[in-house]
Amino acid sequence: MEKNFTLVEIQQVSKSYGGLVALNNVNLKFSAGKIIGLLGPNGSGKTTLIKLLNGLLQPEYGQILINGRKPSPETKQIVSYLPDTTYLDEHMRISEAIDLFKDFYADFDEARALHLLQDLNIELNSRIKHLSKGNKEKVQLILVMSRQALLYVLDEPIGGVDPAARDYILRTIITNYSPTSSVLISTHLISDVEQILDEVIFLQYGNVIRHSDVDDLRIESGESIDELFRREFKA
Numbered sequence: 756m757e758k759n760f761t762l763v764e765i766q767q768v769s770k771s772y773g774g775l776v777a778l779n780n781v782n783l784k785f786s787a788g789k790i791i792g793l794l795g796p797n798g799s800g801k802t803t804l805i806k807l808l809n810g811l812l813q814p815e816y817g818q819i820l821i822n823g824r825k826p827s828p829e830t831k832q833i834v835s836y837l838p839d840t841t842y843l844d845e846h847m848r849i850s851e852a853i854d855l856f857k858d859f860y861a862d863f864d865e866a867r868a869l870h871l872l873q874d875l876n877i878e879l880n881s882r883i884k885h886l887s888k889g890n891k892e893k894v895q896l897i898l899v900m901s902r903q904a905l906l907y908v909l910d911e912p913i914g915g916v917d918p919a920a921r922d923y924i925l926r927t928i929i930t931n932y933s934p935t936s937s938v939l940i941s942t943h944l945i946s947d948v949e950q951i952l953d954e955v956i957f958l959q960y961g962n963v964i965r966h967s968d969v970d971d972l973r974i975e976s977g978e979s980i981d982e983l984f985r986r987e988f989k990a
């Protein structure tokens with residue numbers, strides 16, 4: 756598969772909850788080999804877009820294609836998704852969660868997961884429910900990033916993680932993904948994450964107001980992405 760082929764196409768997608776428009780005619784294309792930041796104020800539609808990509812919600816209008824296919828059980832085999840809530844059974848031990856991922860995903864790299872857990876001093880025998888909030892997040896992210904997926908979709912991956920571990924995790928994200936895969940990261944921790952981003956999407960009231968190359972945007976605005984975000988979305 757070539758680098759720079761279109762991995763994800765979001766075509767004229769709208770989604771409402773009752774009368775509230777959460778996404779309004781969203782058009783986006785993601786190429787392979789990119790780390791893309793999905794940024795926007797609270798309630799701008801980031802999680803809604805992520806749930807649509809993962810087939811947890813259906814668009815009212817438009818369509819989404821991932822590697823040419825609509826979100827489905829087939830695309831789950833190529834999309835590795837970190838939700839914004841705990842997805843593991845809290846009673847499980849970490850070793851059991853690893854077994855679960857091994858059973859579920861043919862692309863799961865157990866050796867990689869074990870190596871990352873060891874680097875972050877996380878005990879395999881611990882039960883998920885006994886972990887601190889930050890360590891729980893680390894475990895979930897490690898499992899998701901240990902798949903050899905085509906698309907990683909990470910909804911707020913480092914909110915509860917301490918700054919030192921954040922840097923380690925961000926480095927892990929850069930070194931893990933291959934030139935044919937892409938990473939979509941939704942986050943409010945822009946200054947931490949912007950160092951690894953290739954592209955950025957700004958959402959506001961369900962509309963895409965920017966989708967730009969990060970270096971171009973920095974040169975054009977003379978600001979960091981964090982500064983630009985704060986200025987554009989000033990309350």
Ligand SMILES: Nc1ncnc2c1ncn2[C@@H]1O[C@H](COP(=O)(O)OP(=O)(O)OP(=O)(O)O)[C@@H](O)[C@H]1O
Nearest residue numbers: 772775776777795796797798799800801802803804
């Ligand atoms: N299940 C739901 N039922 C009704 N409204 C919803 C539901 N989920 C989201 N919304 C509304 O849709 C809009 C977009 O929400 P969404 O969670 O996608 O935003 P977000 O950008 O991820 O926000 P945050 O940064 O706070 O996580 C908001 O106005 C929210 O209140």
